[in-house]
Amino acid sequence: MSNTGRKKKLASFNCDQRMWEQFIACCNSKGTTATATLIEFIDLYLGDSQDNVDTTGGKDLDERLDSKMKASVEKYLIASNKSHNSPTNETIRAICERLDKLESQLSSESNSNQTTAIDNLADLSQKVEGTCARMTQLAEAIIKIQNYLNNQQKRGQKSYYKNSSFQGHTPRMQPLTEEGLASRLGVSEETVRKERIKLPPPLFVAWCKGKDRAGKVWEFNxxxxxxQPAS
Structure with a gap:
């Protein structure tokens, strides 16, 4: 850099010659110079408006693209109106009709499938409810059978205990009169009295045992x- 005036420096940089010439021409067409444009850009870039500088190019580019797209669309529409029955337009209309028809078919099939799915879901729900009801009935039947078997088992145990108690507690023989003992032994009262008097107690007990049908022993009290029965 070199001095070009008070507090100024001459800046130089490498640039494509054609690009530089186009830049100068563009600046001149807008009523300014390349130097003034570069200085303004540097001021903006170094100042608070740096973000504005960074976004200006993109914004202008988007606007130019939008304008070109709009111009192309308008041009196509004008040409389409002038040649309404051209093969291209016919093809486009045919494609649009097919797309509309396909969309209608898809919508119809979707509604039909949805209805079928709802019906199938209702049938499945009814089948599940029926199965649950049958399972409940089966469970109740099993419980009743189990209760019946338990009651039968308890009754059998009670009967067994009763029989065991009866067998374990045989009624004790009651004392007999002379007449009762004679009848049990199958002899007369006089014979019982005579044997009791003439025989010692142990021999009388043995004599009674020999006469008793069940082999019981008797002694006189x-x-x-x-x-009474002898122990």
Whole structure:
């Protein structure tokens, strides 16, 4: 850089010659110079408007693209109106009709499938409810059978305990009179009395055992005057 005036420096940089010439021409067409444009750009870039500088090019580019697209569309529409029955337009209309028809078919099939799915879901729900009801009935039947078997088992146990208690507690033989003992032994009262008097107690007990049908032994109790089973 070199001095070009007070507080100024001459800046130089490498640039494509054609690009530089186009830049100068563009600046001149807008009523300014390349130097003034570069200085303004540097001021903006170094100042608070740096973001504005960074976005200006993109914004202008988008606007130019939008304008070109609009111009192309308008041009196509004008040409389409002038040649309404051209093969291209006919093809486009045919494609649009096919797309509309396809969209209608897809919508119809979607509604039909949705209805079928709802019906199938309702049938499935009914089948599930029926199965649950049958399972409930089966469970109740199993519970009743189990209760019946448990009751039968308890009754059998009670009957067994009753029989065991009866067998374990045989009624004790009651003392007999002389007449009762004679009848049990199958002899007369006089014979019983005679044998009791003439035989010692142990021999009388043995004599009674020999005469008793069940082999019971009997002895005479002088205090009560009765014949009682000997232990």
């Amino acid at each position: 002088e205090n009560t005057g009765l014949y």
